[in-house]
Amino acid sequence: MRVQCTSEMYNRLRKAIETKELQPADRVGLVMDSYALVKAGKMKPEDMMKLLASYSKEDDTIVWQGLTDALGGLEVILSDDDVMYPSFLAFAQKLVLPLVDLVGWTPSADDKHLTGLLRGNMVALLKTFCYKDEAVASEADKRCKAFLADPSDVQSVPTDIKTPVFKIYLKNGGEKEYNEIKAYYATAKDNAERKHVLNSLGATPDDKLKLATMEWTTSGAIKLQDFFYAMGSVGRSSKRGREISWQFFQDNFDRLKTMLGASSPSLMNAVVVMCAGGFCSIEKADEIDAFFKANPLPNNSRRIAQMTENMRANGKFLAMLQASDLAKAEFWTTLL
Structure with missing residues (x-):
């Protein structure tokens, strides 16, 4: 059940969120309800964004999980709009960056279980919204270089933040950084470590390297049960990444069918979703339906x-x- 309030009620609730008069369960409930209500057309998007701005001093792990879900959902949608997206990223960055001072990058002996969870959540958010921040980029660069020089150094890049740290490093780098992360795939000691590479490579901003990732992961160099992870790292990386992965799927449809052969339909499901599932467009949905009508996959x-x-x-x-x-630049100046 969702709770719908009037705009005036939300204005009053914002103060209670800022002062933390509301308990964490209520604060996270408001985040989840507002996102669901806006998506259902039952709440004004402007009220939701004003409500989210009230969480600028939030420090609770569970509440931040709700905020992460809402910000992540909005990022997927708004990344398709070249006007709103930069404003949304700037808003989210202001909301997220204070977490760095709150929990830091490095675990301490005094950390509680939820503190570690919040730190992992924070780095994932930094990867999406704050990777251009100079201090964030510098920290990820320092940690990645230390880890790649000595992969046994688990303190520099702990497992729970490895993929987002790799992505920040890649987003701020070029071919050199891309090749460094890719090379780790060959030396990683187990499959879990190799998946960090597969899930990261598509974060490179270079279109040619995104395409190279698609070609490499379908070359036979990657295990059949894992190759789609790298496809997803491209397809979910950006608006441009979606186009690259979907075009690659179409251009290589017959080869992909042959690769998967008589394997479980779940593998082709994963490939389709990783390559084509990131769009937020009715027109693109029609295009994809038309492609599969002409190139049917009955099992999928x-x-x-x-x-x-x-x-x-x-x-x-x-x-x-x-x-x-939200489509007006001046609206975003009223937040935070």
């Missing part, structure tokens, strides 16, 4: 239908946000 038709249905829902959500004050 249900998953494809679910994917394009979600894509259309996200397209409608984006249109709703575009029709709100």
Whole structure:
């Protein structure tokens, strides 16, 4: 059950959030409810963003999990809009960066279990919203270089933050950094470590390297049960990454079918979703449906239908946000 409030009620609740008069369970509930209500068209997007701005001093791990889900959901949608997206990123950065001073990058002996969880959550958020920040980029660079020089140094890049730290390093780097992370795949001692590489490589901002990732992961160099992870790292990396992965899938459709052969349909499901599932456009959903009508995958038709249905829902959500004050640059100046 969701709780819907009036705009005036939300204004009063904002003060209670800022002062933490509301308990964590209530604060996280408001985040989750507001996001769901906006997506359902039952709440003004402007009210949701003003509410989220009230969490600028939030320090509770559970509340931050709710904020992460909401910010992540909005990032996926708004990344399809070249006007709103930069403003949203700037807003999210202001919300997230204070966490660095709160929990830091390095675990301490006094950490409680939830503190460690919040730190892992923080680095994942930094990877998405704050990777351009000079201090964040410098810290990730220092840690990555120390780890790559000595992979036994688990203090520099602990397992729970390895993928986001790799991504920050890649996002601020070029071919040199890309090759360094890729080379770690060959020397990693176990499959879990290799997956950190596969899940990271697509974060490179270089289109040629994104395409190279797609080609490498389908070359036979990667185990069949793992190769789609690198495809997803491209497809979920950015608006441009979505286009690259989807075009690659279309251009290599027959080869991918041959690769997967008689393997479980779940593998092709994963490939389709990783390559085509990141769009937020009704038009793109129609394009994808048309492709699979001409190139049917009977064993995967249900998953494809679910994917394009979600894509259309996200397209409608984006249109709703575009029709709100979020499309006006001046609105964002009123937040934080």
